[in-house]
Amino acid sequence: xxxxxxxxxxxxxxxxxxxxxxxxxxxxxxxxxxxxxxxxxxxxxxxxxxxxxxxxxxxxxxxxxxxxxxxxxxxxxxxxxxxxxxxxxxxxxxxxxxxxxxxxxxxxxxxxxxxxxxxxxxxxxxxxxxxxxxxxxxxxxxxxxxxxxxxxxxxxxxxxxxxxxxxxxxxxxxxxxxxxxxxxxxxxxxxxxxxxxxxxxxxxxxxxxxxxxxxxxxxxxxxxxxxxxxxxxxxxxxxxxxxxxxxxxxxxxxxxxxxxxxxxxxxxxxxxxxxxxxxxxxxxxxxxxxxxxxxxxxxxxxxxxxxxxxxxxxxxxxxxxxxxxxxxxxxxxxxxxxxxxxxxxxxxxxxxxxxxxxxxxxxxxxxxxxxxxxxxxxxxxxxxxxxxxxxxxxxxxxxxxxxxxxxxxxxxxxxxxxxxxxxxxxxxxxxxxxxxxxxxxxxxxxxxxxxxxxxxxxxxxxx
Amino acid sequence: xxxxxxxxxxxxxxxxxxxxxxxxxxxxxxxxxxxxxxxxxxxxxxxxxxxxxxxxxxxxxxxxxxxxxxxxxxxxxxxxxxxxxxxxxxxxxxxxxxxxxxxxxxxxxxxxxxxxxxxxxxxxxxxxxxxxxxxxxxxxxxxxxxxxxxxxxxxxxxxxxxxxxxxxxxxxxxxxxxxxxxxxxxxxxxxxxxxxxx
Numbered sequence: 001x002x003x004x005x006x007x008x009x010x011x012x013x014x015x016x017x018x019x020x021x022x023x024x025x026x027x028x029x030x031x032x033x034x035x036x037x038x039x040x041x042x043x044x045x046x047x048x049x050x051x052x053x054x055x056x057x058x059x060x061x062x063x064x065x066x067x068x069x070x071x072x073x074x075x076x077x078x079x080x081x082x083x084x085x086x087x088x089x090x091x092x093x094x095x096x097x098x099x100x101x102x103x104x105x106x107x108x109x110x111x112x113x114x115x116x117x118x119x120x121x122x123x124x125x126x127x128x129x130x131x132x133x134x135x136x137x138x139x140x141x142x143x144x145x146x147x148x149x150x151x152x153x154x155x156x157x158x159x160x161x162x163x164x165x166x167x168x169x170x171x172x173x174x175x176x177x178x179x180x181x182x183x184x185x186x187x188x189x190x191x192x193x194x195x196x197x198x199x200x201x202x203x204x205x206x207x208x209x210x211x212x213x214x215x216x217x218x219x220x221x222x223x224x225x226x227x228x229x230x231x232x233x234x235x236x237x238x239x240x241x242x243x244x245x246x247x248x249x250x251x252x253x254x255x256x257x258x259x260x261x262x263x264x265x266x267x268x269x270x271x272x273x274x275x276x277x278x279x280x281x282x283x284x285x286x287x288x289x290x291x292x293x294x295x296x297x298x299x300x301x302x303x304x305x306x307x308x309x310x311x312x313x314x315x316x317x318x319x320x321x322x323x324x325x326x327x328x329x330x331x332x333x334x335x336x337x338x339x340x341x342x343x344x345x346x347x348x349x350x351x352x353x354x355x356x357x358x359x360x361x362x363x364x365x366x367x368x369x370x371x372x373x374x375x376x377x378x379x380x381x382x383x384x385x386x387x388x389x390x391x392x393x394x395x396x397x398x399x400x401x402x403x404x405x406x407x408x409x410x411x412x413x414x415x416x417x418x419x420x421x422x423x424x425x426x427x428x429x430x431x432x433x434x435x436x437x438x439x440x441x442x443x444x445x446x447x448x449x450x451x452x453x454x455x456x457x458x459x460x461x462x463x
Numbered sequence: 464x465x466x467x468x469x470x471x472x473x474x475x476x477x478x479x480x481x482x483x484x485x486x487x488x489x490x491x492x493x494x495x496x497x498x499x500x501x502x503x504x505x506x507x508x509x510x511x512x513x514x515x516x517x518x519x520x521x522x523x524x525x526x527x528x529x530x531x532x533x534x535x536x537x538x539x540x541x542x543x544x545x546x547x548x549x550x551x552x553x554x555x556x557x558x559x560x561x562x563x564x565x566x567x568x569x570x571x572x573x574x575x576x577x578x579x580x581x582x583x584x585x586x587x588x589x590x591x592x593x594x595x596x597x598x599x600x601x602x603x604x605x606x607x608x609x610x611x612x613x614x615x616x617x618x619x620x621x622x623x624x625x626x627x628x629x630x631x632x633x634x635x636x637x638x639x640x641x642x643x644x645x646x647x648x649x650x651x652x653x654x655x656x657x658x659x660x661x
Contacts, residue, residue, distance in 0.1 A: 015655050016648065021630025024648060026655050036547065038498035047642070052649070053656065064496060078496035085498045129546040129570060143570055145548035147577035147640065155645040157652050161628070163569075193483060194540040197569055227543060229569050293483050293543070315482040315538065408492040408545075417515065429487040429544060431510045 002268035004165055005234050006200050009140045009265065013123045015157060022159040028122040030057040030152045031108045032095070034082040035064060035410070036127030040150035041089040049154045054094040056156060058117060059086055061099050062107045063128075064410040067373050067400035070100045079411065093153075106376020106402045109133040109344035113217065114378050116246025120235035120262040125152060130344045130426060132223040135232035136216035137239055138265045140200070142230040163229050164274040166199040167267075170207040172281035177459045179354065180215030181346060181424065181443040183207060184222035185287040185297045187279070193295035197227030199275065202267060207281045208233050213242040214350040221345045222426055225294040234266040286459060288331055289428045289441040291319040296428075300446060300458050304329045322430050323438050324418075331456050338421035339370045339451040340433070341444055343407040346424035347375030349382045351444045356391045358448035358462055364396035365454030371413060372397055373405040397451075409434045422450045466579030468638040472560060472607040473617075475532035477524055478597045479508075484537055485544035486571065490553045492545075503549055504556030525557075529601040534561045536593050542571025551575050561607050563614065565590040576631050577640060581607065583614050583625045592616065609636055 003011070016024040032040075037059070044051070051057065064079040074080035083099065090097035098104040104111055109130055112118045120138035125131060127149045134141035148158045168187060188195075201223050208216060216233050223231030240259060243249045250258040285299035296319060298305065306327045307316035320326060341347070341355050352374065364370055372392065374380040380402055383389050392399060406413040407425040409432065415421045417436030424447050428439040440456070449457035494506040512523050519526040535554065541564040542550065551574045554562065562575065563583045575582040585593070596603045596616050606615040606622075609632060615622035627635070634640060645652070 015651050018630050021628045024645065024652075026652065035495050039500045039548075042499060043642075049646075052652070063492075076496075082496055082498060127546060127548075129544065143546035145546055145551070145570060145574035145577060147548060147574065147642075151642050151645055154642055155649065155652055156656060157645055157648070159641045159644065160573075193543060194566060194568070197540070197543075197566070224544075227540070227568060293485070312482050312538065314480075318481065408487075410492045410495065427485070427487065427544060429485045431491055432487050435491070435493075435510055435515065 002271040004202060004267040004271045004273065005138060005232060005265050006140065006165055006202060007271070009121055009123065010162060022161045024157050025123060025160050026157050027125050027152050028056065029117055029124045031112055031124070031126035031131070032057060032059045032086070032149065033063050033108050033126070033128065034061050034086040036146050037089065037149055038082060038085045039146050040153055043150040044153055047154070051093040051095065051153045052156045057095045057153065058112070059090045059095050059097045060105055060108050060111055061086060063404045063408065065100055065403040066411050067403050067405045067413055070401045076411070103377050106378065107344045107347060107404055109221065110347060110375030110379065113137065114246070114376060116243050116249035119243060119249070119258070120239060120265050125158065129224045130221050132228070132230040133217050133221040133344055135220040135223065135230045136213060137243070138232055138235035138262070140230060140232065143224065163200040164198055166196055166201045166228070166275045166277070167273045168201055168203050169205040169276070169278045170203070170281055171205040171278070172207065174207060174281045174284060177286055177445055178284050179443040179445055180211055180218040182284055182287045184219045185289070185294065185441060186284045188222065188226045188294050189287065189297040190279070191226045191277070191295070193225060193293040194227040195295070196223065199228050201228045201231040203231055203233050204267070209236070212350060213238055214348045217348070218345055222294070225426060235262050286443060286446055288446060288456065290323065290325055290331060292322055292428055292430050293319070294426065294428060294441060297441070298331065300331055300442070300456065302331070304331070332458060334456045335420065336368060336422050336450050336455055337419040338415050339368055339447050340373070340406045340421055340423040340425065341447050342371070342373030342375065342405055343425040344375065344404070345426045346444050347373060347379065349379050351424065352379070352383050352388050353386070354444040355448045356388045358445055358459060359395045359397065359452060360391050362395055362452050364451055367454035368451050370397050370451050371400060371406055373400045374402045376402050406433050408432060409437070415439070422447050422456065466638050466640065469560065469579065469581060469609050469635045471609070472533060473604055474534050475602060475604055476534035476536050476563070476593070476597060477530040477532055478594055479524055479535060479537045480594050482538040483540045483543060486542055486547050486550040487544055489542070489550035490547065495547060495549050500552050502556070503553035504558070507553040507557045533559055534563060534605055534607070535559045536590070536597065537562060537564045539564060539566040539587070541567055543568040546570045546574070548574045548578070551578055551580055555580050563590070563593065576635070579635065579638070581609065581635060583607065585614060585623050585625060589623045592619070592621065
């Protein structure tokens with residue numbers, strides 16, 4: 001029988017199929033952080049349970065942590081307690097904990113791959129919806145709730161209904177200044193923010209084949225923004241090369257075994273999907289959002305559309321009202337107050353290289369506050385080692401310390417009420433980046449061009 | 464037993480006729496800094512419910528004294544975005560036991576079922592009928608019958624069946640959760656873990 005890569009990985013992890021119920025799915029790797037794990041540990045304690053396989057769980061502090069002066073105690077009392085609680089829980093149960101200042105610390109979806117924990121063919125979960133990021137390696141990776149975090153800690157398994165399967169093919173060539181972020185936002189704008197709910201997505205076609213591993217991570221990361229539980233891309237030589245030699249990667253004989261298994265992880269010819277979409281790389285432009293969900297996005301050179309039939313008019317206008325935009329407004333030239341580069345979507349070294357390529361030799365606009373937050377300490381180190389920090393500093397930018405930061409504004413990095421931020425993050429929801437903040441999602445190239453001019457700028461116009 | 468048993472619920476409902484309500488609206492991230500599951504109900508829909516000076520936004524349905532009940536009726540694609548279970552904890556803590564919409568985000572729906580909030584997906588026309596019924600009379604009552612998988616607009620004596628797996632229905636009506644089930648499977652799980660996957 002022909003199978004998709006998703007079937008192959010899922011089916012090989014099913015411990016039991018419950019009739020008219022979920023599958024009992026074995027979980028290979030589990031990431032935890034300070035915000036969605038404490039109540040799970042309380043649950044364990046109340047039931048008198050231990051962590052079943054502590055060596056399969058990895059912990060980092062990222063969501064609520066400050067991005068300046070990380071060497072000092074965390075000022076915010078509640079955040080400090082959450083991070084301390086995570087550390088205490090990890091010590092008690094023998095789980096690896098990468099706290100503030102640890103050289104492996106960073107955003108959970110950045111540090112998993114960069115340390116070789118994320119590998120093809122694995123099932124990976126975390127109490128965070130952007131766990132879909134790890135699908136870039138041909139793993140089944142998805143976000144879970146805290147009850148499920150407790151399940152994985154207690155039983156290394158969760159109970160899940162197998163999702164339907166969707167394939168999204170993008171063939172052809174990408175135009176210049178079109179990044180993986182634009183590809184993902186383009187797809188979401190076509191499918192809507194709920195268009196893939198109930199599905200697990202496989203991305204295929206020339207565009208993804210030619211994309212770097214970090215680009216693939218950006219695309220898979222955003223799968224949840226169209227409602228998909230996760231997205232995955234079949235592993236190839238690029239995947240193997242990225243993993244090889246990393247601390248947690250298989251070594252020697254194990255490596256050879258791994259490669260022979262990983263090489264089989266692709267969708268069989270003739271395998272059937274419940275839904276398929278086909279796009280051409282050439283139709284994609286640099287994108288930007290104008291509303292309060294990631295599906296409300298358009299090519300940067302276009303004006304805000306009038307509401308479509310599929311939208312409820314009231315919800316559509318409520319979104320525009322929040323943004324203080326009108327139907328028909330041009331996006332280019334709108335004044336911007338903040339630029340944010342970072343997050344599990346675009347906080348990797350390639351994103352910083354991309355950003356630096358635009359700002360090199362230019363000055364940051366005085367009207368813009370720019371927050372540049374690396375995804376991890378390793379990314380931060382590369383920024384320094386590659387001389388990118390000098391480029392940033394020469395152009396009037398400052399670099400912060402790693403964490404989720406203004407992507408969800410749990411720490412002090414909050415965009416003030418009513419201000420506009422061009423953000424390389426994943427969600428433009430109302431108040432996501434701070435109460436009353438107005439977020440426009442875009443690529444690191446658009447963010448860089450905008451940081452230079454102080455208004456929404458097409459990166460193709462920056463010479 | 465992990466949560467209250469659910470059989471039949473008769474209640475009025477609170478309408479929230481907005482599409483694509485994401486979990487950041489249900490509970491903003493700045494209220495996720497707890498290490499225990501309590502008190503989240505106060506911050507349910509915080510930024511829609513209160514002005515920045517903490518005074519209530521009068522037009523918001525939760526602040527409208529005409530609307531009460533254990534059922535929340537919401538627009539389509541409810542609960543999209545972040546996986547935070549805190550969103551469902553806030554809904555539960557506020558006093559809701561049932562959320563009705565014509566479409567739910569996946570993780571949110573799982574989270575509901577895992578803590579004993581019943582997510583009921585109805586058709587778009589039926590959802591519109593529920594909203595207009597509440598519009599007409601905020602004291603309209605609704606009946607949720609888990610056994611028969613039916614949601615009824617009592618005044619109109621109109622009902623629609625909803626889907627739930629036999630497994631989850633059994634859990635909800637007995638107050639069991641998945642961990643209760645998995646703990647009985649530990650032997651199978653450990654023999655599975657010992658298999659070398661490569």
